[in-house]
Amino acid sequence: MHYSGRALKRLRLMRGIKQSHVAELLGVTQATVSRWETGVLVPAEDQRAALERLFAPPASTADAAIKRLVEASTARVHLICDRSHRLLAASPARRKEWRRDMLGTPMFRYASEGIQRAEAKLQDCGWYHDQTSSIVVETGPNGRDDVPILAGSVLWERVPLSDGAIGRLVTTLT
Numbered sequence: 702m703h704y705s706g707r708a709l710k711r712l713r714l715m716r717g718i719k720q721s722h723v724a725e726l727l728g729v730t731q732a733t734v735s736r737w738e739t740g741v742l743v744p745a746e747d748q749r750a751a752l753e754r755l756f757a758p759p760a761s762t763a764d765a766a767i768k769r770l771v772e773a774s775t776a777r778v779h780l781i782c783d784r785s786h787r788l789l790a791a792s793p794a795r796r797k798e799w800r801r802d803m804l805g806t807p808m809f810r811y812a813s814e815g816i817q818r819a820e821a822k823l824q825d826c827g828w829y830h831d832q833t834s835s836i837v838v839e840t841g842p843n844g845r846d847d848v849p850i851l852a853g854s855v856l857w858e859r860v861p862l863s864d865g866a867i868g869r870l871v872t873t874l875t
Contacts, residue, residue, distance in 0.1 A: 706740035712756045713738075727751050753787060754805035764863050777873035781808055782866055783859070789868060799848050811848040815841030819857075834859045837874065 713723060720734040727734075727748055736742035744752060771780045771790040777798065779791040786809040791799070812820065819838040827833045835858040843850040853875040860868040 706738045709752065709756075710738040723752075723755070726755060750806050753785075757805070767860060767862075767868070771870070779871050780860065781869050781871065782862075783869045784866060795873075801847070803848065808848075811843060811845060811850065813841040813843035813850045815839050815852075816843075816850070828859070831859075 713720070720738070721731045724731045724734045729748070733742065737744055767780065768790040771778055771792055774792040775794065776792060777794045779795045780789045781787060782789060786807050788803045788806050788808050791803065796802075809820070816838060819836070823829065826836065828836070835856060838855050838857055840850050840853055840855055842852050853873060856870075856872045856874055858870040858872070860870050862868050
């Protein structure tokens with residue numbers, strides 16, 4: 702998700718956070734935060750991810766329970782926001798595969814060609830209109846070392862979240 706300068710300022714003010722505190726949390730200067738809010742400067746990709754984590758809406762009890770279940774699972778599973786593909790939770794087995802903390806990171810940039818093709822077909826299969834609640838996807842490898850995806854099958858399941866968004870539970874089958 703990309704916040705405009707005005708949206709960033711509005712979110713910061715609604716949460717009662719000073720520019721200097723945002724700057725401290727993100728390791729930048731207060732002047733940098735001010736430039737983001739006025740649109741003079743655009744945050745870098747890692748800074749946008751950090752801003753998304755900082756200003757993400759608080760999870761409900763139900764969302765927290767889903768997150769706990771995913772994070773305690775012995776399966777290779779993770780939960781993303783279906784719209785932004787931002788990682789919401791991951792099991793220990795999945796985190797071990799990725800070898801780094803990805804929480805809050807938009808994950809689509811790591812998608813293999815097989816995943817990209819499946820994503821492109823979601824509209825046609827009724828995914829966005831509650832006509833399909835789960836599908837099996839053949840992933841194919843993505844050829845990356847940092848966030849590897851191996852050839853195999855995953856199950857995508859729609860999970861409603863408390864803010865009205867849809868989560869996608871991704872479970873490796875093979």
